[in-house]
Amino acid sequence: MVDAVGSQQQLHKILLGWDYFDLWRRCEDGGGVFEDLKGVPKTFSSFKEYQSVMEPLLLEECCAQIMRGVEEGEVMSPHPAVVASHEHREDFLIVRLVLQTGATEVYTDNDLVLICKENPEAETQTVNASLHALGFCEAHEGQQVLRAKFYLVPSGQAGGARGVQRAKAMSAGLCTPSSCWWLLRLGNISTITREWTALQHAHLVPFMDILISARSRAAPASKHLDIPPGMREAMERDCNPSQMSALQAGLDGTPVVLIQGPPGTGKTRTILNLLSVIMNSAHKTSIAFMSSVVAAGREGSEPPASGLAALLPPSLEDRERLHAAQCPWLYGDLRPGRNTGNCRDEVTPYDPVPQGSGVHDDCFGLLRRVAPHRLGRNMGPKAHVLVCAPSNSALDEIVMRILRSGLMDKDGANFAPSLVRVGVRSHHSVAAVSLDNIVDSRLGAGEKGAKTGGGGSAGAAERDRMRVAILDEANIVCSTLSFAGSSVFYRLSRKFDVVVIDEAAQAVEPSTLVPMVMGCKQVYLVGDPVQLPATVIATRAVEKGYDCSLFKRLQTAGYPVKILDTQYRMHPEISAFPSQEFYEGRLLNGEGVEDETTQPWHSQPAFGPFAFFDIAGKESTPPGGASIMNKAEVHMVLVIYRELVHAYPQLRRSASVAVISPYKAQVKLLRDTFRTALGEEAARLVDINTIDGFQGREKDICIFSAVRSPAVAKKNGRRPGIGFVADERRINVGITRARCSLIVIGNIRALQVDGHWANLIHSAITRRCLYRPKPPYANWMADVLAGTVVGRVEPTAQELSALEKSRARAARIAAERGAKAGEYAALDAMGELEGQAGEMAGNPATAAADGSGGSGREVLENPGADEGAVWAEEEDEDEEDKPVQLDAAAAITADQLAAAAMGAGADDSGSGGGTAAVPAPKRTAQEGGAAAGKRARA
Ligand SMILES: Nc1ncnc2c1ncn2[C@@H]1O[C@H](COP(=O)(O)OP(=O)(O)OP(=O)(O)O)[C@@H](O)[C@H]1O
Incomplete structure (x- = not known):
């Protein structure tokens, strides 16, 4: 029998015992909830071991989600809150908090909240030391009241004597009717709670x-x-x-x-x-x-003896x-x-x-x-x-x-x-x-x-x-x-x-x-x-x-x-590489798939079924952003699209072309560029999204923009890799979305540091579909299509040798990785190996390294599959560094709120007395989040 309530209480005691600011500092220093975490082995010797490995990892993820909420502007501004009443339930303190009208809508049941005596956005150094605690939003009571739960048992608090002291002081403070606080939503923990409950009951x-x-x-x-x-x-x-x-x-x-x-x-x-x-x-x-x-x-023959009896209508008794x-x-x-x-x-x-x-x-x-x-x-x-x-x-x-x-x-x-x-x-x-x-x-x-x-x-x-x-x-x-x-x-x-x-x-x-x-x-x-x-x-x-x-x-x-083992989506020229690279050559082509996916535009080899465009563009980071983009590749994508729809207008009428890139900044730049160049309506026909946003989907033509350019500076003595573009799962999804044509745009000197990319480039060379466009790309493309220029290139002996070294090195790394028992290879380790491979391949230094070796920052690139969310997040990024503008009219005092909450006219401005009179703060979610983030970092 699953004791969901018991498991929830157990989790709440752990989470609500955390010192938020202390945890933030540890995360900033590269740490987390636990000093050490055990790796996930292939098998476990017991259920106990299973739990001992999984539980800390789940809590670490919970902590990261809370912190990311603040960092990425998902949390809302803090709200003034006033204690209306309290009660003790088991080990928890249940507090009814009164917020200004409308503010409670921001909070949902199962939210984790931070309650502070001082405004957590205040640009002072004192908040850390002040009174604060994590709470759990249990329920809404009417329009203004939130019921929140706190765990302030001194013995259950982390942080030694300071933690115990804080718990005692918080307990006293929250038990004081009409005391004023600031409440900040950190994020919803429903999913984490359910996963925790499942872990506790997995023995069932x-x-x-x-x-x-x-x-x-x-x-x-x-x-x-x-x-x-x-x-x-x-x-x-x-x-x-x-x-x-x-x-x-x-x-x-x-x-x-x-x-x-x-x-x-x-x-x-x-x-x-x-x-x-x-x-x-x-x-x-x-x-x-x-x-x-x-x-x-069917044969009209005698049914088997037992069958014959059975075929006769059975008697009622028999039935x-x-x-x-x-x-x-x-x-x-x-x-x-x-x-x-x-x-x-x-x-x-x-x-x-x-x-x-x-x-x-x-x-x-x-x-x-x-x-x-x-x-x-x-x-x-x-x-x-x-x-x-x-x-x-x-x-x-x-x-x-x-x-x-x-x-x-x-x-x-x-x-x-x-x-x-x-x-x-x-x-x-x-x-x-x-x-x-x-x-x-x-x-x-x-x-x-x-x-x-x-x-x-x-x-x-x-x-x-x-x-x-x-x-x-x-x-x-x-x-x-x-x-x-x-x-x-x-x-x-x-x-x-x-x-x-x-x-x-x-x-x-x-x-x-x-x-x-x-x-x-x-x-x-x-x-x-x-x-x-x-x-x-x-x-x-x-x-x-x-x-x-x-x-x-x-x-x-x-x-x-x-x-x-049989795929029905891709033209065999597209499926050939992923089959070989990721499925040991076992991915077969369904009957008829070649006929179904062969298209008139294949008469131009530059349009597929498979083509690789080697572009010497430079990656860059948009101002204030954490993602990367490559303007030359965006330009090339636009040129290809224009030529395609010009020559084959049927592609203009239907949404059959997709542009895919690993990076959000590149996706945004592509969308903006297409909108500007083609107009809102026409641009809407092109589906531009991240790889993550494209998993499970398909299009007739996919143009893949890899973005990365060769790095110059070494990081810790090693040349940086190409980050999560080297993740084989991302490559696989990125190049298997196209039904009829896959056109990859990338810089082969940057990409070949990774073994899978080196193999893809090698495959393009051996299939004679490697192109090397020259600026201006529009002219080059027109010449290639007109047949006045041979677009396809043969790589030089030097290039081939670098590629071969890279492939050999990658094969060796893959073999070593395969032989490694126990823990799975970490993304960091992957970045490290790629860096070494890059050195072996002798990448010339042509672009500024941005230090993205493949972990932290890139994990945040994953935008999920929701297109709208990608846009929203992009816009948030741009907003991130704007100074916080506090609307003076909205900055209500706690006294006003207290007066409103208690229904007393303590506000001598004359506006108090009724709860509806309290105005809501007007700051945006991302402003509040960014400020809270900055505050915590300070
Ligand atoms: N046995 C089959 N014979 C013919 N066509 C098939 C067969 N199985 C699947 N298909 C076709 O292959 C296409 C892909 O099928 P489906 O959507 O089930 O694949 P999927 O594996 O779920 O795709 P994805 O990779 O996007 O997850 C569909 O058009 C489907 O009709």
Whole structure:
């Protein structure tokens, strides 16, 4: 049984015991919460060891998220707050704080907050020493009151005597009614809390031993399942052999199944088919019998003796006997061990069938006489499946595909499963199956008020009960990994039989545990560790392998993985390199993919299917920014795009061209340049985004701008590498988004310091598709297209020799890395090795080094997949160094607020007395955040 509340309390005691300013100073000095962190090994000897490694890493990440919130301007300005009342609950002090009207909207439940006696933005040196504590925002009470929780038990405080003293003083201060404080939102810790809870309860996962030891085990042969013949036939038409093999991997009862899907190999299609298989598989004996009956029927021959009897309509008695044998719970079979679970587990879920669709899924068809045991052994006809993904977008892709095409029933016909999408921020096209919408429609219009909080507690309770009931009934529940740890899941009476996790290689390990601790019997991890990993903010945690997913750890430890080996996205000229480089040459091309992706513009070899443009541009850092850009490459991209759409206007009409770059600053510059050059409308047709923003997507033509230029200065005696552009997972995602043409723009002298890039350049040379544009690029391009200039170049002997040295060196490093047992290679180490490789390759010094060796700063480059967020963050960056302008009118005094809070007219300006009269501060989030950051740094 998961004790979510207990785990939360435990985490709160840890976090709320931290000294925020002390922690900030340690982070600034390159430290963190812990002096030392253990690296993530491939396997663990015990659950205890597992927890002892993972817990500190999770806390380190939590700390980094809090600090980054301030650094990147995500936190809001501090708000004056006044203590209205307090109470002690267990070890915590619960304080009701009154804020000015509207200010409470900034805070959400589960926020971590900082409370200070002095304004944390004040440019004085005294804040550190002043009274402050971290708090947890528990709830809103009306429009002005926040209920916050503090842990101020002296014995629980870190920081020695000073910490104990601060705890005592804070406790006294917060227990003083009407005392005035400043409150600052640091960030939401819901996800961290759920991951923590999962870590505390991971021992409840029935197959945790496998996750710890990475040793596979199957169920006894008697429990093996198989796919019904009708479904198998239909699936074999739909799936290639590697997909079929993946679909069958779990039928022997293996609790943990890993399916690796390189780009475009049909991961989503496989997941849909997997869901069909999970919901319809039956015992092998039943399937063998059915197959013989089906075959006999088809051939018109005698069915097997046992089958003949079965084909005759069974007597009522026989039916009841069979049914009772399969469904003892419905017949009151209370033999020991037969009816131990909650009876709701056993009841056949209601399964709505579209009216007039001709589709049926009653499971009492052909299987009537051999009612199957489903994957969930004590289940009715359907397994209860939880489908998860780290992001809303990945999850909604699956939900949309299920809604669009349905699943396959045992006969190979389509059916619509009962499906629920849980959580917030789902895509509008899946609204029909969103939990809240289903609740609304069941409750009817009259009850809707309850949802918005106006319906009183009875309405909310009723909605809550209905949510649980709907999730219990559904065949398939879809949720993000994080949301699967929300309270509604803990209240379900029907456990999940199977959990399917998409993009599993993009989640940190504790996050993957969240849906598993709900008690599932089997988990399918579907993903690709050679594509982007989880975003981990804490550089120290990354160094220790915390960004390594469970999928990757198990795979690295030798756990069997089913690989989808046929790609249907890319022209073979595009897939050739990633196949060789990242998938040991095992990525095959689907039938017909070459025909489908060959395009008229391929008659110009500079337009693909694959071309590499070697540009001698210089990287630079925009003022006040931390990212980098390369103007020459931006110019070249624009020239290529213009020529493409000029010669092939069909590309102008559809959004079929993408420009991808690893760096946010380059993305911003590209967008600005395209807008200026083409106008708002035309520029909108080009999809310009970071690699991270492009994972999981595809375009006909992708132009990739690598940005990096050769470095001059050495860093710690070594030449800097090319940072996270060298991350193989980023390279892989960046060059596998194009269907028809991939045009890479980069500086080969800079890029070849990395082994993968050296191999890509080598591949371009051997395939004779290396170009070296000369400025002005527009003229050069026009000449190449007109055939008056030979654009393709052969590298010089010297260049080839440098390239070969680099490749040899990279191969040696890769071999050493592969041989390294235990911890995973850290990003820092990678930067170091690349630096050495750069020296070997003898890079000429042509550009200023910016010191980006590949870790800290670049981890922050990861903008997530949301385009809007990229823009917003870029704008924040520009704002970062602006001086803070405090609006005098908005700078309300604590006395005013106190007066407002207490409803007393203590404000002698005459404006007080009513809470609504208190004005809100007008500073922006980023101003407050930047100032808080500067303050803390001071
Ligand atoms: N067995 C198959 N036969 C023919 N086409 C297939 C097959 N499997 C997948 N495809 C096609 O390949 C394309 C990619 O499939 P899908 O979207 O499922 O891949 P994916 O692995 O999820 O992609 P991504 O790399 O973006 O995650 C789709 O157009 C799909 O129809």
